[in-house]
Amino acid sequence: MQPDLSAVMVRDADVRIRPLARHTPVFTSTSINRAAGVEVHFKCENLQRGGAFKIRGASNLIFSIPEEDLPRGVVAFSSGNHAQAVAIAAERAGTKATIVMPVDAPRGKLDATRNHGARVVTYDRKTESREAIADRILKETGATLVPPFDHPLVMAGQGTAALELLQVIPQLDALIAPIGGGGLLAGCATIAKALDPEIRIFGAEPERANDTFLSLQAGRRVEIPQPDTIADGLRAPQPGAFTFPVLQRHVEKVLLVSEQEIRETVKFLLMRMKLLVEPSGAVAAAAVLHHKLPKNVRSIGVILSGGNLDFEDLARY
């Protein structure tokens, strides 16, 4: 039985992950505030080690593994950023990582994972089950599974992004983050509400991967068909068993953005802010820049959650 996610766990994570996770910068731009019609503070997880927030959750779990279990290694399945994060954290912890990745994951993400000494096992997203493959490896090795989002230690680790943001900018009307499986937003909402019960929490999803939007509407976890969106990190077909109740408790609304709005935002952040943000990482910014927030939100923290994409994909925009 896992403990429930709490603000204390986020604070503990904030100490535990420090050998590895960077305090990423927060950027504010008056010209972008004008464009967005709201005071926007970007938390730049694209500048995080491994190029995404995922190192926070992965290292929080891996650094919590009892010493006697470490030699049996860790296993993860991931479309990319979580894979790199687990590889980096396992390397630092001195244990072996096996990562189950879709064969069509961005080349850069596959390479980066291998570069950190992980063994990569690829599978076909259309015909194979990554859970089944991971299960088999777990049984063979006795390794520890590092889930991409649905684990309290992973959620708590991700929450440190919001903790850092609110340490720099303590007064915010609202906070918004992209939702894949919901680990990032669950962790961030938990610590943000503990620091300021009045803060409003928003999530952002692609229209084409609106599983959490539908789930919150239905009041239960809804599974959608395998989503087809350029935001490859947000393709989880349903929120997690652990993340969903946390999102239900804290999230005021999930804002939906189109593929075109995501693409425009990646380009806007690149050309105007000089920051490379991947499609998944730009979804929350897309919602804000395309005026999807309620009008009375005057200041917001926006998590730019990652920056890993292939140059060839970017050049096609």
Add this chain to the structure above:
Amino acid sequence: MQPDLSAVMVRDADVRIRPLARHTPVFTSTSINRAAGVEVHFKCENLQRGGAFKIRGASNLIFSIPEEDLPRGVVAFSSGNHAQAVAIAAERAGTKATIVMPVDAPRGKLDATRNHGARVVTYDRKTESREAIADRILKETGATLVPPFDHPLVMAGQGTAALELLQVIPQLDALIAPIGGGGLLAGCATIAKALDPEIRIFGAEPERANDTFLSLQAGRRVEIPQPDTIADGLRAPQPGAFTFPVLQRHVEKVLLVSEQEIRETVKFLLMRMKLLVEPSGAVAAAAVLHHKLPKNVRSIGVILSGGNLDFEDLARY
């Protein structure tokens, strides 16, 4: 008669420009240190207001104009970043800017200059003299000329980039910046040597725009034919009358990089650091990442001087 550039002038500039110029972040990455074989600290002037360091020098000069002269406006000629900077600083000072720009300047730079209320006068780099056009406007209007580099107040303003860098990272073996007309490096070298007489100063130029390299070798200002390099901000055909003696005094060596090395570095900084840096802004980084430094330099501050380029140009890389 202009006063000689001094460290005190850089410190004065540091106060004067503050309403406008940002303290840009300094980024360090252990994986990049490994790749470069030296401890590298990037000063991110691509994240500066206006997307380049130029706002520092432009605002230092414009904010020094006597109040009775302000209504007659300011004039500048520039291939781009200086143009935007003068437009922004003039807007803030409440005066009118006229900018003489090459007709083939990047579209984004032309637009950004106009967006800040400046009047843009275009000319053909092959057949017209921007100096002659600027001269005519100055005579007609009585405006103040804001030179792109060859003025002590402009050089002093640019030097604040190094002052900020050394406030964050006080112990550095060396400092390197790109050289166009030499204003940035002259200002940076002056304050850096005042703070630490032992610090070693390097410049970086494209092989195809090696006017300062040749001038330092010859011991006098050498003019080269109009350089053809993707580093469009470094096309000044000779160092300035004010900047050259300062560079002669402080610069140990000018490191040269090929067009291919510049392109690779732009891509490397984008994909690995998630930072958009324009070709001119990446020239100093290119020299360091391509191992052109003397072997005994163990730590260096590298100025990433700007981040303005057209998406279409980037996509072609």
